Amino acid sequence: MTATTQRPAPPVHPRGFGALRAPGLVLAAAVAATTLVATVDPNQPGHYPTCPFLAVTGYYCPGCGSLRALHDLAHGDFAGAVARNPLMVLAAGGLVVAFVLWTRRLWRGLPRTWVAPPVLLYGLLTLVLAFWVLRNVPGWTWLSPA
Structure with a gap:
């Protein structure tokens, strides 16, 4: 008697509207947060806590x-x-692109096939740290949020 080995079936990823539950919730939260910040002016003191x-x-x-x-x-x-904050503008653009790619992947029912390489993560960390230092250098007032 020989034992037969069966491979497990590949996972089935939902497609279409059923797969868009998580992106829909993320989009709703982003729209709600952006609407709040758009209507309650952060330039007026007392609306938001200080850094x-x-x-x-x-x-x-x-x-x-x-x-x-x-x-x-x-x-x-x-x-x-x-x-006010050029790094935030870049990050917002990157988040929009990442959101669109994530939603497109889920809509098509494809598995995640890409993970950020360490060099990209270290590059982002270096960018944030350099921005942090440079915006506090005397004379570089063009990077300050004031």
Whole structure:
């Protein structure tokens, strides 16, 4: 008597509208957050908490100015958003592209086949750290969110 080995069936990924539950929830949360920041002006004091890093050290963190940049983007002021936090504008663009690719992959029922290589992750970390340092260098006021 010989034992037969059967391979397990490959996982079936849902396709179409059934696969879009998670992207739909993410999109709803993003629209709600953007609507809140668009309607409640972060340029007016008292609406949002102060950056804890700025409050303790007096230096800008990489995220300082992000709410004001998002507010400007929501109102169509791209130049104002870049002036507040150019890194946030780049990150927002990257997140939109990643969201579209994720939704497209799920719609087609394809498995995830790509993972970010370490060099990309280290590159992003280096970019954020360099931005953090450079926006606090005297004379580089063009990177400050003020």
